[in-house]
Amino acid sequence: MTDTFIDHVNFNQDGLVAAIAQDAKTGRILMMAWMNAEALALTVERGEAVYFSRSRQKLWHKGESSGHSQKVKEIRLDCDGDMICLQVEQLGGIACHTGRESCLYRVLRKGEWQITDDVLKDPSEMYQ
Amino acid sequence: MTDTFIDHVNFNQDGLVAAIAQDAKTGRILMMAWMNAEALALTVERGEAVYFSRSRQKLWHKGESSGHSQKVKEIRLDCDGDMICLQVEQLGGIACHTGRESCLYRVLRKGEWQITDDVLKDPSEMYQ
Numbered sequence: 001m002t003d004t005f006i007d008h009v010n011f012n013q014d015g016l017v018a019a020i021a022q023d024a025k026t027g028r029i030l031m032m033a034w035m036n037a038e039a040l041a042l043t044v045e046r047g048e049a050v051y052f053s054r055s056r057q058k059l060w061h062k063g064e065s066s067g068h069s070q071k072v073k074e075i076r077l078d079c080d081g082d083m084i085c086l087q088v089e090q091l092g093g094i095a096c097h098t099g100r101e102s103c104l105y106r107v108l109r110k111g112e113w114q115i116t117d118d119v120l121k122d123p124s125e126m127y128q
Numbered sequence: 129m130t131d132t133f134i135d136h137v138n139f140n141q142d143g144l145v146a147a148i149a150q151d152a153k154t155g156r157i158l159m160m161a162w163m164n165a166e167a168l169a170l171t172v173e174r175g176e177a178v179y180f181s182r183s184r185q186k187l188w189h190k191g192e193s194s195g196h197s198q199k200v201k202e203i204r205l206d207c208d209g210d211m212i213c214l215q216v217e218q219l220g221g222i223a224c225h226t227g228r229e230s231c232l233y234r235v236l237r238k239g240e241w242q243i244t245d246d247v248l249k250d251p252s253e254m255y256q
Contacts, residue, residue, distance in 0.1 A: 004239065005236055005239055005240060005241055008241055018160060020148060020160070022155075022157060026155075027150075027154075027155025028155075029148060029150060029157070029213055031206065032146060032148070032210075044236065074235060074236075075235065075236040076232040076234060076235050076236070077232070077234045077236070077241055078159065078160060078231040078232050078234075079224050079225065079228075079231040079233070082160075083231070083232075085157055085232050096207050097207065100207075103206040103207040103211070104204040104205070104211075104213050105204075105207070106204060106205045106206075107202060107203065107204050108133055108172065108202075108204070108205070111133055112133060113133055113136055113205055
């Protein structure tokens with residue numbers, strides 16, 4: 001038996017590893033989600049991001065409802081194996097469920113979180 | 129009583145929030161660590177990254193041993209409040225305890241994690 005790339009990932013007690021999606025062109029961090037071993041294997045197999053939804057406790061093929069899937073250009077693993085970083089092409093230019101490009105649309109200024117990003121698409125139109 | 133920016137952070141059952149450090153100039157993701165409320169408050173107060181070490185169960189002022197501290201240029205919070213992103217200037221150009229620029233020094237190619245980054249400084253020289 002030889003080990004696979006999955007064996008080098010240090011999944012936590014819930015069987016999950018943190019996964020960051022970064023826009024391959026701009027370098028902007030789009031979102032963080034979680035993967036189990038199956039989600040990671042499917043991500044590699046399909047070339048599209050598949051996460052594990054902790055709230056729904058099931059695999060979540062990003063974009064399955066919204067169409068905003070993520071084509072994966074590169075996958076990296078950190079030194080202690082508990083973080084994956086995906087370089088992605090974000091279809092539709094929207095990663096966040098609020099209809100914004102990135103989930104990181106709030107910046108700390110003068111002690112308050114200020115919204116810096118416009119909503120590009122109404123969420124009610126994204127999940128039909 | 130008014131709420132503070134800390135109150136908008138969605139700490140997990142261990143009182144921690146994931147924190148990503150991204151190089152403010154190059155956009156490269158350097159590392160992921162964790163913060164409790166005190167670490168986040170100190171990060172803002174000092175303008176330098178302070179994390180919470182899960183292995184040592186105490187505050188960890190990044191660079192306190194190695195000198196490789198992180199000057200914080202910007203702090204963002206994600207949509208569901210469970211991820212912080214720091215834009216940083218990485219002193220010494222080394223974020224990883226292995227002596228590399230980034231903890232994400234392994235890339236998946238042909239089913240194997242391949243090392244892409246050189247060790248810039250011997251770890252035995254970093255922690256004296």
